[in-house]
Amino acid sequence: MAKRSRFKDFLWRHSAGIAFLVMVAFVGLIGFVGYTYAVITKxxxxxxxxxxxxxxxxDATPIVPGMTFARALLEPKLNHVGYHEARTQVANPGEYRYVNGDLEIYLQNFEYPDIEFRALPIVVTFDGTTVRTVKRLDDGASLRGIRIEPELIxxxxxxxxxxxxxxxxxxxxxxxxxxxxxxxxxxxxxxxxxxxxxxxxxxxxxxxxxxxxxxxxxxxxxxxxxxxxxxxxxxxxxxxxxxxxxxxxxxxxxxxxxxxxxxxxxxxxxxxxxxxxxxxx
CATH class of the missing domain: 1.10.3810.10 (Biosynthetic peptidoglycan transglycosylase-like)
Incomplete structure (x- = not known):
């Protein structure tokens, strides 16, 4: 009983302080919840x-006569920028195929800082790994070269x-x-x-x-x-x-x-x- 009385006396004597601490804790909790709400919504x-x-x-990859470009290096680059291999002659942008060591490719549209490149069917002939000619596939007109669009690094x-x-x-x-x-x-x-x-x-x-x-x-x-x-x-x-x-x-x-x-x-x-x-x- 004595211990309980001392505890009651302690609560009575410090009731104002305890109430103040509870109020401070409650206000602090409300403030924290409000701050957290403001942070997450913002x-x-x-x-x-x-x-x-x-x-x-x-950078864009140039292909011009006289360059050395092995198929083992060029084909993965084409796949990385969205080209896919075709079974027959290329007919749509993004298609390519190798025929007797030469590359048929239907270039895709892409913008470059100095020029806009439009979709165009191309044939690149090779002498081994060296580019011999670059021509339009539809009419055989010779070109100085082409560019393959930049690859995302x-x-x-x-x-x-x-x-x-x-x-x-x-x-x-x-x-x-x-x-x-x-x-x-x-x-x-x-x-x-x-x-x-x-x-x-x-x-x-x-x-x-x-x-x-x-x-x-x-x-x-x-x-x-x-x-x-x-x-x-x-x-x-x-x-x-x-x-x-x-x-x-x-x-x-x-x-x-x-x-x-x-x-x-x-x-x-x-x-x-x-x-x-x-x-x-």
Missing amino acids: KFDSSRRWDVPSRIYS TSIYNNEMEDRLPVALNLVPQVVIDAIIATEDRNFYHHEGISIRGVLRAAWIDLRHKSLNVGGSTLTQQLVKNLFLNPERSWRRKGVEALMAVLLEARYSKNEILEAYLNEIYLGQNGAVQIIGVEQA
Whole structure:
């Protein structure tokens, strides 16, 4: 009884201070939530969802009589810039084929700083690996040479090598949307940013293994992590991630969130360049 009385006395004597601390904590929490809401809405509205990276290209490749150009070097370059091999005589831009060591190619339209190149069927004859003549395929008229369009070397966004091509949700095939939702977040349309069941399951597993290896993240939480947070694994970051996910769901529609996710999802590498978004993949 004496201990309980001392505890009551402590609460009575310090009630004003305790109430003040609770009020400060409450105001601080409200302020943090408001600040977080302002940050995510500002960044989401002006996010990189519709930004495209800076693309770095090689120079255009000239092919003129007298040059040495082995097929083993030229054919991969043609494939990299969008040409494909034809079985019969080339009839459409972007087609090529080798006939008895000579190259038939239907050049594609492309713009270069000093000139615009138009689609044109060409035949390049070779003497071994040396270009002998360059002629128009339709009338045999000789040309001084041709240029193959520049090849994309890399894409850079925000100092990272990253390639992306934004796409509107209504242009994404439904089968792709269904597959991603089934894989990443089956209950996407039925939660408000976080899955309580998923969080509890992940927390139980993490506590048992004394780690933070299981995320339990919803699709919205994954988007928050990609747009606003770093890959740090900590309880504090997971808490901020959950709060941001709930606020994002409160402010934006499911379709807006899904569209942003489809443009932010990491889908592999092309060499050193990250492939971001379903359209680029």
